[in-house]
Every structure is written in structure tokens, then in C-alpha cells.
Amino acid sequence: LVVRSPEAFREKQGIDARVLQKVSEIDLRQKQVQGEDLKTGKTWKEPFDQLLIATGAASIRPPIPGIDAKGVYELNTLQSGIEVRRAMDEKNPRHIVIIGGGYIGLEMAENFIHRGIGVTIVEKTPQVMNTLDPDMAALLIKPLEEAGVKLYLNESLKAFEITAGEVREVMTDRRILPADLVLLGLGVRPNSALAQMAGIPLGKTGGIRVNDRMKTEVKGVWAAGNCAESFHLVSHRPFYVALGTVANKQGRVAGINIAGGRAVFPGVVGTAMVKVFSLEVARTGLQEKEILELGLPFVTAKIDAYTRARYYPGTGPLTVKILAEKGTGRLLGGQIVGKEGAGKRIDTLAAALHAGLIVEDLINLDLGYSPPFSAVWDPVQIAARQAAGQV
């Protein structure tokens, strides 16, 4: 445990937090869990009245030859981060290949480049950041390449070449890349197998199905965090997202309810942010492909503006894209790529999605203005104005 030690849990809160214990089974009939002490090897059983499953998520590791060799890392836990850092310090790698151009891949690319190491990203789809629409993701290509990142899009990982137990090369469907360190950034999936084995229903997303109080479909059993599903407040469908923000909110709600209180977690709108070198990237709501899947008619508006007043020192360009339902004008989503100060504007759109606002409402929002912070019309409102003209 990192943020709070088992001792602090015990002394400050009267919570018996046991670490290095692996739970192997949940027995719903007898209302007990079975596990093993990883230090002593002893097995144990523990009865419960209420059970919270918070098993988190695991990195996706495709069954590719050599994936378990030395030199192939993932980044999902603090421990895995420590291991990557140790490899950087001790092995002094010269060629790093990152598999996957998502959040983790791009963030790690930046940090590897800062340490002066050549980085290649292999991404099987035609774009980085698949949570952005292609036109917005395209804004990241030039900055990434200018920073020294080599990008191979539309290219699939096939195998790793291993010598003496260590990775040496990455083979894609198009080329062979030298690699003395490989980082897997292929996303995560919910760690829900333990729950599933016990007979606790999962959703189609693979996450544990919960209601808005974080209760599973089994009496007395709750789930929260990256092992559980969320509800998407824009698509009105179950949704899986593995983010600390969502996990924290779910944990709070589960805790209040388990302790006899009453709290609800209505769901998410799909907000996410990442820093990619000097660019801030943010998205919320539904992107084009999600809206197409739902079959909703929609309009898009995309504008270029500035993070501060155009004439103010330190101002920088940003691009805002807004998606709205045709006919009603209901905001469906938004994406922002731009310089310092751009990204957190996504919060205005996220709040608007929670509230079910239409783009005309966005135009009239009384947002903060002063030349060091914004133009008179905030960029999200300029985009909303353009969208309103098409709705």
C-alpha cells in the first residue's frame, strides 16, 4: 500500500489492512473468501457480511512469442514503474520500442526522449490516441516527430527476437526494429476473473456489473474501481474506463453505502487528459465513431483559437472540436489539443455533458475572462457557436 500504510489504516481508522495476501476464491454460498499468505504460504478463510471487490485492472499482454522475456515491460503498477526506471538506470538502453500509441505509450515516449533515448512507437491502428477522432489525433503527429519519436502507424506487433533471455528486436508485420527495452502500452482490462469465478455477473465490457450505489447483482457484494463497470451518461450504456478519478469516486460511494449511508455514482462522461510534450490533450463525451455506433445524427465544429487573449504574452494556439446532436443541439462530446492552459477547458464541456446542455447553452455560459486566461469568448464557446450554426 502506497498512499497509506497498513499501520496507518489500523491505528488511525481501525481498519485491518492485510498485505501480501492472495485471494484465490470467493465463496458466495458460505459468505467467505479463501486466500494464501504470500510470505508464509499458509492458506486462510475469512467470513464476510459485506464484501467489496476492488481488484483493479491488469495490463493487456497478447500471447506473442517472447513477451515474457527480460526487457519487455509494462506500466500498470508502481512496482512496474520502478522496474522500468531501474532498467533505464542499469541497462542504459539505446533503442526503446513502445507498443501502442495511447496515453501510456505517449507519456512514456516523452519521458524516454527527455532522457535522450531514441524511441519508436508501433501502433496497429491508423492513429495515435484512439480516444480522439482521427482529425484531432493527427495534430499530435508533427509534434511527436519533431520531438524525435519515430511513429509506425498501421503496423502490428508480430514477435520479439530474444537472445540469451533478453529482448533484442521487435518484429512487426512490416519491419524489424532494434530494441533493448520494450514497453507495452496496449491498455488494460478489468481484473474481474475472481468475481466471475464466484458467479458474480460481469457486464459486456468485462467489468463487474454494478448499480449506481456500486452494488453487484449479488446481495452483500460490492465492486468499485478499475474492476467494475461504469455507466456512460451520454450514451446511456455500460462503459469501462480504467482511470484513477473514476476509481476514487466509485470507492467513495461504495464505502458510504457499505457503512450504511446513501450515496450514488451516476456515471461518467468519458473525460480523459494527457500531456504530450508541450501539448495538452483532452477529450470528453462521445467521439465520432461512438456516435456513429449509436446511430445518432450529429454535427461537428472545429475551431482554432488561443489559450489566452491573442495579444497576451505566453498565449498559444489550441484546437477545440465539439460534437452535438443534430436537431436537438445536445452536446455529445468535445476534444481539445493545444498549448499550456488548453486542456483543463475540457472540464467546462464535461460539466455541460453532466447537465445535458445544448450548444446554445454553452454559448451563453458565464465563463471566466481576463486577457491572461482567455479571450472574451472562451474557445469552447467559439466552437459551440460554430456547432449551433449547423444544428
Added chain:
Amino acid sequence: LVVRSPEAFREKQGIDARVLQKVSEIDLRQKQVQGEDLKTGKTWKEPFDQLLIATGAASIRPPIPGIDAKGVYELNTLQSGIEVRRAMDEKNPRHIVIIGGGYIGLEMAENFIHRGIGVTIVEKTPQVMNTLDPDMAALLIKPLEEAGVKLYLNESLKAFEITAGEVREVMTDRRILPADLVLLGLGVRPNSALAQMAGIPLGKTGGIRVNDRMKTEVKGVWAAGNCAESFHLVSHRPFYVALGTVANKQGRVAGINIAGGRAVFPGVVGTAMVKVFSLEVARTGLQEKEILELGLPFVTAKIDAYTRARYYPGTGPLTVKILAEKGTGRLLGGQIVGKEGAGKRIDTLAAALHAGLIVEDLINLDLGYSPPFSAVWDPVQIAARQAAGQV
């Protein structure tokens, strides 16, 4: 005209924009305006079908002896800004006294200090920034003093000492201050006298009374911008605020409606921002004294947090205060003071006020998170959590 010249209006938009014309009377019975060409001195009359009054605001100038002397400036128009700058360049003042500790006073103090000149602010109330609660405004005192600004609170301007037509000293009710340049930052009032003389009703705020389409109570007459009232969406009362954001929105709505379209400007929530040296200051909704006036029961929550993840380079402290209605939990207002990245978080609260959210909703907003931009719980949510515990 600054942003667009009369020629551009004529050529690009077919609008006959006449400058240096002073309107002396609006004749509602004959549906015409009378005016004077300020260059030729010729008077003229112009009939109208629809009339838009957009006369803006004027600086408040109390009838104090010497206020019209050389060396006493205000800052309300571009021209007045040019005059202050010229005085700085030509007179090279050594002692500047600013009357009023509001937005203009504080922004100008910063700029004078940057030019290496001693600045004294005289403010008659016990605090700077009267749009903040006293406890939040107090956060600005130390940074202002450390930057070299001398602050005299609870002190009233009595007179100016004039020698050879130029200001030399400022006399308050407590002391005499040397001054070779005085800046008045006493706020503005709506320029609504012309409308009032014509019989167009004003509101209690002194602004021209308009409906949500920006129509006055006289058929065919509209008003927009700093001469007009707004409606406050939290207090549900008429409200006067002289800000470019509001003026722009009102102008857009008035224009659409006059041209035969249909648009509404529902109102404002009282958002405002200012940079005070390295601090970002923002407020929205109602402050304590406004809530007390309305007689609403309320709770306050005030928290200290960070602009980015606590451990992230460039993170800085910020303070967020939230006010919510006791019982219902309805958000009533918020105030933020903090380092770079703090201020624009006010937009989340502004959007929440527009949507009528309760603090529990705020806790569950899916706001943007990544360590360069925020902690897992955005500071406005930490404040909301504290408020929710008291509601």
C-alpha cells in the same frame, strides 16, 4: 472603432458605421435620433424602425476637489489607456496613487510595479476585491505588499492637492500621500442617461431594463452591453455587471433578434477573473454578503490544494471556497485564489451554477485528470466534498 474599422463595416458587411457622431436625443414618438457631427459641428436627425442602444459604461468620478486636474487618470477606454501610458513615458512619475482596490486598481498596480514605480492603493472598504468574501480577499494582501504595493484599507479619498494645474498630493481621511500620477479605479456605471431622457425604463441597477431577447420596454428599442442590465441566474434578480464577456453575448443576441432571428440571453452567474501578480483570482455566483441579503441559509467550505498533482513539477498552492444552500445543497457560488492553473477552474463552477447543480453533483463530475493538470480529485471537488458534509 478598434476591432473593425468603419470601412470594413461598410465593405464587408454593408453596415454604415459613422464615427465621431454624438447622439444628443432619442425621440421615441417620431422614431428618430438627433445628433451632432463632432468634426463639422453640424446637427442631424436619423429615423429608425429598430434602435439598438449600446452606449456602454462610464467610469465613476466622485465630485472631489481637483479630480479634473492634469495627472488624474481613469482607465475605461482604449484612449484613456493610451493617455496613462503617455503620462508614464513622458512624466516618468515616481509616486503613483491608485484610488480603489478592485480589478482595475490591482491590475494597474501590477503594471506600474513592473515599470519600477512606487504604488499606493487607497481603498475605502476593509478589503481589496469586494467581489470576493473577506477571507478570500485577505489572501491577496501579503502578495501585494511583498510585490511592493502600499495598501491603505478603510481609508477614504478626500481631495487632491493641485499645483500649477497638476496633481501633487492625494489627501485621504487619514494622511497625505505624494502623487504625480493618480489612477481612479472606482468602478463604472451604465451610460444610460440618453435612454432615460427618452423615457426608456431603467432598472434599479441604473442599467437599461431588457428582457432575455435584449428588448427594452419600448417597442422597437433594444439595448445591449454595459449600458444594459442582466439577469442573475443564481439570485434570480436583475444584476449589473460591466464585462466584455457579457457585453459580447448580449450584442450577439440583440443582433440576431433585431435581424429577425430568435436568440435568448438567459443571464449571468457573476463570473469574473483577475491576475494579481503571480496569483490567479476568480469568482462566480453569489458571495456571502449577497447570500445574506437574499436571506438564504448557506454553508461554506474552504480548502487548500494544488494546481497540479502535489508531486508534479510546477505545481502550486490554491485555495477554493464554495458556498452552497443549506438543506438543498444547491451550489450558490465559488471563489478561487492560487497559482498558475488555478483560476480557470472557476468555469466548472460557473457551468454548474448555470445547470443548477448541487454540491453532490459536483463531487461526481467527470473532470479532467492527469498529474500535469490536476490531482485525482480536482480542487473544486475537494471543496464540494467538504461542503456536502455540512449541507
